[in-house]
Amino acid sequence: MKIGIFFGGQSREREISFAGGRTVYDNLNKSIFEAVPIFVDSKGHFVLLDWQYIYKGTIRDFYPPVDFLPKSDLPVQIYAESLKDLSENDWDKLIAEVGKRIDPSSFNKYMDFAFLAMHGPFGEDGNIQGILEWYGIPFSGAGILPSSIGISKIAQRQFLQQANFDGPKSVILNQADWNSQSHENIFKSLKHKLDLPLVIKAPHQGSSIGVSILIEDDLAKFEHLIQKSFFELEINKAEWDNYSQTEKISFIAKMVDIREGIGLPVIVNEDLLYTPDELMYYLNQSFPAQQESIKLKAIDSEDSLLIESFIEGKEFSCIVIQDEHGRPIALPPTEIRKGKDVFDYRSKYLPGISRKITPIDAPQDIIEKIRTQCSDLFKALQIDVYARIDGFITKEGKVFLNDPNTTSGMLPSSFFFHQAAEIGLNPSQFLSYIIRTSLNARLKSGKHHFELQKMIKKLDKELEGLKNEAQKKINVGVIMGGFSTERHISVESGRNIYEKLSSSEKYLPIPIFLSGTEEQHELFVLPINIMLKDNADDIKDKIKDYHVHPIISQIKFESSEITEKYSHSTNTSLKKISYANLPELIDVAFIALHGRPGEDGAVQTELEQLNIPYNGSDVESSKITINKFETNERLKDAGISVADHRLVFEDKWQSHKEAEIEAIEQQLDYPLIAKPADDGCSSAVKKIKNRSELEAFAGMMFRPQEEFIENLANILKLKKNEEFPQKNFFLLEELIDKKAAKYFLEITGGLLTHFKEDGSIDYEIFEPSEALAGGEVLSLEEKFLAGEGQNITPARYTPEAKNYKKVAEQVKATLKKTAKVLNVTGYARIDAFVRVNEDLSAETIIIEVNSLPGMTPATCIFHQTAINGYKPYDFIDKILSFGTEKMKKQTIAK
Template sequence: MKIGIFFGGQSREREISFAGGRTVYDNLNKSIFEAVPIFVDSKGHFILLDWQYIYKGTIRDFYPPVKYLPQSDLPVQIYAESLENLSENEWGKLISEVGKKLEPSEFKEYIDFAFLAMHGPYGEDGNIQGMLEWYGIPYSGAGILPSSIGISKIAQRQLLQQANFESPKSITLNKADWKSHDHSNIFESIKKELGLPLVIKAPHQGSSIGVSILNEDNLEDFEKLIQKSFFELEIHHSEWSSYTEDEKIKFIAKLVDIREGIGLPVIHNESIIYTPDDLLNTLNQKLSSNSESIKLQAIDSEDSLLIESFIEGKEFSCIVIQDENGKPIALPPTEIRKGKDVFDYRSKYLPGISRKITPINAPQDIIEKIRTKCANLFNALQIDVYARIDGFITEEGKVFLNDPNTTSGMLPSSFFFHQAAEIGLNPSQFLSYIIRTSLKARLKTGKHHFELQKMVKKLDTKLEGLKNEAQQKINVGVIMGGFSTERHISVESGRNIYEKLASSEKYLPIPIFLSGDESKHILHILPINIMLKDNADDIKDKIQHYEVHPIISQIKFECQDITDKYVSDGTNELKKIEYSDLNNLIDVAFIALHGRPGEDGAVQSELEKLNIPYNGSDVESSKITINKYDTNEILKKAGISVADHRLVFEDKWQSNKEAELSAIEGQLNYPLIAKPADDGCSSAVKKIKNRAELEAFAGMMFRPQAEFIESLAKTLNLKKNEEFPQKNFFLLEELIEKKDAKYFLEITGGLLTHLNHDGSVRYEIFEPSEALAGGEVLSLEEKFLAGEGQNITPARYTPKSEEYDKVAEQVKNTLKKTAEVLNITGYARIDAFVRVFDDLTAETIIIEVNSLPGMTPATCIFHQTAINGYKPYDFIDKILSFGTEKMKNQTIEK
């Protein structure tokens, strides 16, 4: 069955839709579905996307293509709506760079079914649902009516009240009244009606975009938050003139961010500003005198706002699905414990920022009350297939429901997969459930009845056949977790590997969580629901306090028909194992660990004792690359450029700090880079600008307790939940700068190894990505969170494309030589800086080598492999095949 995945779109949630579409594309069961990616751009064009672009970090990394972008001096990426006055013919040429433009009337030639991963206006408001019904394409999720209701928070609120659901007090503020009435009077009236705090919502947005909480009785703050939700902004001369040039550029970047700012184009005095450069010029010109201010408005803004009284209570989210007979079943509601007032965009989509507790921590009768209310609302709004319903439970036991979503976020860490796992469905199985249940739901419309029945029958036959296939697959132990500062990213990598393999025809993945410490590794086989917990610490906690909540047991019983149909393989029991048990469980291991253990050879050593093949480099190579100092020393002796470097040891620092500081400052100049010598993922990598910051870094690294030392953390501007390890040594490096080069950039390059017939290793070096850091160093979010980092692949060594090959060949040769010197096998990621000189000679300065690089969905290594024709699954398959063949050859030699 050809499944057209509709993703992207015109809403402010398009990046999450893009990332969610990628999740669906990767997780559809390859035995029964063919995934067809249909990207919807921000102008509403439907594009049969070349698959390589699915693995870009953000939409703006590939669309619009670079040659169509307006000339700009600002490091601010734009979307397609910033391209001014293109003709349809020009749009056709632009689109042909990334795929094929489709008209809705052509959909039936390419797809049998539409899987909707789109959010917000045009995606979950009935628009696309109606169009698909017109052209006879069955689609996923709710129908036209519930979608059109679900998109409007104002309409939802009115319906909830009419249907006697508990609701907070609310009022609607329309823009005309806001513009024509005194703001002070409006504020006083709202306070009198609703009290404080106030929740201010843009009614047609999701992902908490345009949502704010006003806690204080402050008119100026109220006005700013109202403006924010209307997607308007007034800037005064005094504010603008106080910014430096860099601060002005950062202000522009934030202002045009569609998630938290106005976006582009913007309206000023009835004229439209399309680009960041024009916006900067306009602000500089218009705000030249003290009396000036400028008002900007998004081209798509809200006409009314919903303002509600604040509900004190526990926040939850609940996925409701339908059983085989169409009856709604509320899955276990998840409690959201957030670090700030609003469960915002970052909290929703970066694992570990907020915590998800499933089921919600409440008495059983209260959980049942929440489930009943959610199922009742599902029925009241005539929703089909599934919905995500958010709400609050107060201390008095009142359940307030708000914001039923007819399309849920589909990132790997989303509630959508998180709660389905509680009944035993992995992401691939849950997507199969959604497709079949959606086909049944479309039967209710009376349209194309015979055709839909045939599709359901054919799909049922395929699903039944899957149960026999499971016994013939290769068992892969996916080892994730660990106890380093990189454990959370390891879990993200492991889950991604698991999901890619779970949807394949060749492999059966078994998730294995590693905890303990250097002296003793503790291994557990994970049930799917524990594997999909927020992060490594949550998984460890669940293992230590393992119990099956009575509510979960009850819901599993209610969903028995569903799981019987869709679960054909895999474990759903937590089980502690030893390394020695692996021979009877797995055929090959995929080590998804980062840092120690994993990249240090410790796990590899255990697997070699059992003759179990594994991914990545062997024990000796891993022992070298885990230590950045040793790596630097070896590369330097081989004539490869590295940063000047120095280790700082705790005993020397504590015994004679002044002497150590003098020695450091005699060798290295400020600013310099300080980092752990054997951790990665940007953990505790800091740009040190002076002695006070260096002393703070050493104090934090050598601190005696796990808790932060507040004064030192403040000096280093550490975030509350930032990972900062305790070590007895760390590495200092010179800050690599442009110097006299013509061009200068930071890159990260991936590689894959192959075995020749004679057993020798051949290196395939991918086109490196250019990494653009928003701050002083690349952050965790920029490396691994979908929609965050700016990674340009291939890297832009010079502005002239005709010069690319000459520079690229030199860089790739250095990366290859680095891999050969360090005896890297399997695959790896190498981070470096590149200086390009006037004569196009290139100097590549190696910074770090990762023998088990991050394999999260958004990591740039997948952008690179796509250029060489490997989808993520193909890349993983190559890595596993190499490890298996290598172990086989070693066994024969022995």
């Protein structure tokens, strides 16, 4: 069955839709479905996307294609709506760079079924559902009517009140009233009706975009938040003129961010500005005379806002699905524990920032009350297949439902998959359930009845046939977690590997969580529901206090018909094991750990003793690359450029601090880079600009307790929940800069090794990605959060494409030499800076080598492998095949 996956779109949530579409594309069961990627651009064009672009980090990394971008002096990426005066012929040429433009009337040539992974306006408001229904394409999820209600928070609130569901007090604020009436009077009226705090919501947005909470009695702050939800912004001329160029660029970048800012095009004094450069020019040169400030306004702004009273209580989200007979079943509601008042974009999508507790920490009768009300609302809105319903439970036990969503986020750790795992469905199985149930739901329309019945019958037969496949597959132990600062990203990598393999015809993945200490590793085979907990700490907590909650047992019983049909070979219980048990369970291991243990050779040592093949480099090479100082020394001796470097040890720092600082300052100039010598993922990597920051970094690294030392954390500007390890030594490096080079950039390059016929190793070096840091160093979010980082693949070594090959060959030669010097095998990622001189000679300065690079869905190594023709599954298959062959050769040699 050909499944057209619709993702992207015109809403502000398009990046999460893009990432969710990729999740669906990778997780559809390859035995019974063919995934067809349908990218919807921000102008509403339907694009049959060439598959390699699915693995770009963000939409802006590939669309619009670089040749169609307007010339710009600003490092700010744009979307397609910033292109103007393009003819239909121009659009056809542009789209042909990344795929094929298709018309809805021809959808039936490319797909049998449409899986909707779109969010917000045009995606979950009934528009796309109507188009598909018109052209006879069955689609996933709710129909037109519930979608059109579900898109509007104002319509939802009115419906909930009429249907006698409890909710907060609310007021609708129209833009016309806001523009014509006294803001002070509006504020007074809202405080009188609703009290503080006030919850301010843009009614047609999701992912907490345009949502703010006003806590203090502050008119200026109130005005700012109202403007933010209307997607407007007031700029003061004097303030703008005082900005430095860097501050102006930062302001523009934030303002055009569709999640937090206004976006483009932007309306300014009746003018329409399409690009960041036009806006910068306008503010610098065309600021109207005698105007102290100007208002910027989004082209698609909100006409009204929903203002609600603040609810004191626990926040939850509940997925409701339908059983085989169309009856709603509320899955176990998840409690959201967040670090701040709003469960914002970053908290929702970056692992380790917020906590998801399933089921919600409440008495069983309260959980049942939540489930009953969510099911009642599902029925009242006539929703089909599934929905995500958000709400609060107050201290008094009142349930307030406030946001029925007819489409849920589909990232690997989203509520959508997180709660389905509680009844024993992995993502691939849950997607099969959604497709089959959606086909059945479309029968209600009375259209295309015969064709739908035929599709359902064929799919049922194929689902039945899957039950015998598991016995023929290769068992892969996917080892994830650990106890380093990289444990959350390790879990993300491990889950991604698990999901890519679970939908394959060749492999059967078994999730294994590693915990314990350096001296004593503890291994646990995870049931799917624990593997899909929000982060490594959640998984560890569940292991410590493992039990099946009575409400989970009840829901499993209620949904047993579903699990019997779709779930097979899924582990449903926690098992503690030792390394000695692994040969009975697995044929090969995929180590998805980062830092220690994993990249230090410790796990590899255990696996080699058991003759279990594994991914990545061997023990000795891993021991070198985990140590950035040792890596630098080896590479320097081999004539490869590295940063000047120095280790700082706790005992020496504590006993001779002043002498140590003087020695550091004699060797290295400020600013310099401080980092752990044996951790990655940007954990605690800081640009140190002066002695005070150096002392703060050392104080934090050598602190005696796990908790942050507040004054030192403030000096380093550490975020709440930021990972900052405790170590007894760390690394200082010179700050690599441009020097006399003409061009300068930061890159990250992946590689894959193969055996030649003579048994020697061949290195396949991928085209490196250019990494654009939004701050002083590449952040965790930029590396791993879908839609956040800006990675350009291949890297832009010079502005002239004709010079690419000459520079690229030099860079790739250095990366290859680096891998050979360090005896890297399997696969790896190498981070570096590149200086390109006037004569196109290039110097590549190696920063670090990752022997087990991050394998999260958004990581740029998948962008690079796509250029060489490998889908993520193909790449993982190559890695496992090489590891298996390497172990065979080692066994024969012994």
